[in-house]
Amino acid sequence: MTQPVANCPNCGAKIVFRWSSTVQTVCEFCKSILVRTDVDLKKVGQVADLPPDSSPIQINTEGKYGNKAFVVVGRILYEYDQGGWNEWHVMMNDGTSAWLADAQSEYALSLSSKAQNLPAPTQVHVGQQFTWNNQPYTVTVITPAHYRGVEGELPFQYWDKTDVTFVDLRTESTKFATLDYSDPEPALYLGEFVQFEDLKLKNLRSFEGW
């Protein structure tokens, strides 16, 4: 595993990349949002203090999905009217990346899908069906969310967001899909709900008294 090292252009602290394809990272010390270019790191923004949250997961938490081991390298934090949730960016031991969502102790793992011809946000309504990879998905809820911050390494530039829309699609099984409208081009993630126990997580946060 390569671990390229660079220095923060803002404070000079050492920046270690755990994932070779990282596009964006956050300096652990000065909280500068840094984007990787061909030659160096460029500061594009600054993360405000993240609100305290109750997720047991943190950067460097390790786990297993199927027969693949993964490590948490980054995170996007969102808020919506029912609370907040985290999209943890995880690096699989085969070099691919995935997302581990954690919302009030409900866990789901999803991967970016290459599907084309995704519907525009105005074309989607609850109850609508879509089929990807021969699996039908039904739109169950359209969630207007609020971007709250980022941490660690991400596979794309993601900062300077405000309100973003997510479309949740469910199936009769544990499989689900998410349409992400945070960029002009919609993105599709296909995944499944997972049990906390099955993830075999290590390096979890500890809670006082537990």
Added chain:
Amino acid sequence: MSAGTPPIAGPPKPQAKALNCPKCGAAIVLRSFGQAETVVCASCHCILDAKDPNLAILQQFEIKTSDIRPLILLGTRGKLRGTDYEVIGFQRRSIQADGITYSWHEYVLFNPYKGIRYLSEYNGHWNDISICKMLPMSEGTSANYLGEIYKHFQTCDASTDFVLGEFPWQVRVGEKAAVTDYVHPPRVLSSEKLDKEVTWSIGEYMYGREIWEAFKLHGAPPEAMGVYENQPSPVTTNVAGMWVAFAAFAMLLLALMAGFDVRAKKEPVLQQTFYYNRADAKGEASFVTNVFELGGGTSTVEVNTSAAVGNHWIYLNYALINQDTGQAWDFGREVSYYFGHDSDGFWSEGKRFDTVVIPSVPSGHYYLRIEPEADPSLPSMAYSVGVVRDVPVFGIYGIAFLALLVPVVMISFRAYTFERSRWSESDHPPMQLSSSSGDDE
């Protein structure tokens, strides 16, 4: 950790938060590390915004009774299905049915890694409840969840009467949700519709003693009253399967009967007709038949007696005697037949034919000694005696059949009465006997 140890890098450990009620100043503890949406002040009954650092007041409610007390106090920890949970919230909800208020209690349980879970308690019946990870499919009077069919039990409007502690949603006293329960004992699948949002949860029945054990509570749990909607039946046997097994056994018995019937030789070895004459019977009444041979190994012997009696009886003292060894089997048989006419028409009693089977008679040469007696009003009567070697015995099969049938019927009846009391509380009560429901009121 000693004072000299440098601090470990990373954010500080989340801690339970101690705050004060903005209304009355009472202490408020937030145990769920930010997972709660609302928290209730136990002393002034204010519902507060748990997400707000200043705990903005969302609602203040009145309680009419002071006897609403959780059986498991807030802050109590217990082990449920291998995971430690802390009780962080409590609410009482109720429904109105036929002018009667039925209330139950719900406890909010929290584990920082596993999240939120619930316990419900109604009349000593408990359920361990979690939010469905998958969407059940409801179709008419049933719902399908994870491939299992749940039958609709009831739909009602549940209102929240009383709240205490933390809730992971915006709880309000007086709020009404349409609750629909589908059962597949020991599980219950519930949908709660509030405004436009539907939440599905799955519960599993628990006994009070299991809860008491899990939370190490003192005393005894309240006794469970009646049969609860998803209470597992005390009849753990699969009733339908039991009847299938019974049918299989009955078939086996029939096959055995048929097999032994085919195998039995049913060999007639004696058929003689005698004449009873009252005048002759005064002196030495007994006589013997011809000698006959009983072949094969030790087997059964059937003795048939027939007499054309009409409103008379004839009684024969028999002895089956082995000519070679002198061994004897004594028995008596009666042939009687009565008939006549009364206001109901023709009647009759008894038969003109009698048959008896003697088990386990060894082979050899035998004869019968017969001593007839008869109705004093019977002057004379012809009767015939037949002996058949090796006949099948069917009585044992009848006993075996009954021995199997009785427990099957009893278990079925218990299962039926339990299900009947379960469903009598539902939206689909079993048919009432017309007389019992009308007369009682």
